[in-house]
Amino acid sequence: MRKLENKVAIVTGAGSGMGKAIAIRFAKEGAKIIAADINSERLESLEEEIDNFGGTVSTIITNVAKEDDINAMVELAIASYGTLDILVNNAGIMDSFEPVGDVSNKLYERVMKINVEGPLKAMRKAMSVFLPKNEGNIINICSIGGLNAGRAGAAYTASKFALVGLTRNTGYLYSKSGIRCNGIAPGDISTNINDNIDLGKITAMTRDRILAGVPLSPHSADSDVIANAALFLASDDSTFVNGEILVVDGGWSAY
Structure with missing residues (x-):
């Protein structure tokens, strides 16, 4: 039997x-x-791929910065399948490695709204x-940037530390209610999250203090x-795992 047979997952x-x-x-x-995403073309492609192997999917344009x-x-999920079993908060954005002295209000508020407020409000609604x-079952895609302080700028780092805390707090507080909440802390994964990095904002401090550690991956x-x-x-397989952050980085953060 397949491991998630008849489960409903966002x-x-x-x-x-x-x-x-x-x-x-x-x-x-x-x-x-x-399947929720801000990009309609990508959702259409995903839907076609899942349809092709006989999977079941409904798509919805979603900006996680908007509570509506x-x-x-x-x-x-309720209207389509009658319930919800699993919530995966994966949507997130990167900063441009700005240290705290260079963080604008606009950048900080945007990063926190998407990386922290979005997951929090989705979790609250799922409850x-x-x-x-x-x-x-809640799974938050965190980051080793939420466990180590030198992987990104101040805004992204703050957001992922907050998400790690939110994950552990939720897992602990709801553990007697049959609800699990865990996180995954990816390392160097090939995705498009870096697309919004403004390379013009890469400074000598960034190269010296952050990018110098990249070759250690x-x-x-x-x-x-x-x-x-x-x-x-x-x-x-993980029924007794709760409030944990699973690091998946090939050993990078072990240094």
Whole structure:
């Protein structure tokens, strides 16, 4: 039997990278997918790919910075499949490695709204489904940047440290309610998250203090390694894992 047979899963940022890999892997394991993303063309491509192998998917344009979009995403799961079992908060954005002295209000607020507020509001909405049935599973895609302070700029680092704390807090507080909440901390994964980095803002400090550590990563990995980790956390293979952050970085952060 497939590991997620008849489960209903929401995946944000499902149009590309880790979100796409997770949505496809979950669908192949029998889950019914609500694929949420801000890009309609990417969603159409994902839908076609899942349809081609006989998977079940519904797509929805979602900007996780907007609470109405988040609510609509969860409501679509209920309307389409009658429930929600798994929430994967994957959507996120990067900064341009700005140290705190260079962070603008606009950048900080945007990063926090997408990387922290979006997951929090999605989790809060999902609780309205999870709590009545005493069952639910949340997986937050965090980052080794939320465990180590020198992997990104101040805004991204702050957002991912906050998401790690939110993940652990939720896992602990709801552990007697049949709800699990875990995170994955990816290392160097080949995705399009770096597309929004403004290379013109890379400074001598960035090159000296942040980019100098990049060669310590053994190699870049593809998004399937994160999908494998997410499947473990979503399935019954991890029933006693809760409030944990699973590092998937090939040993980079062990240095």
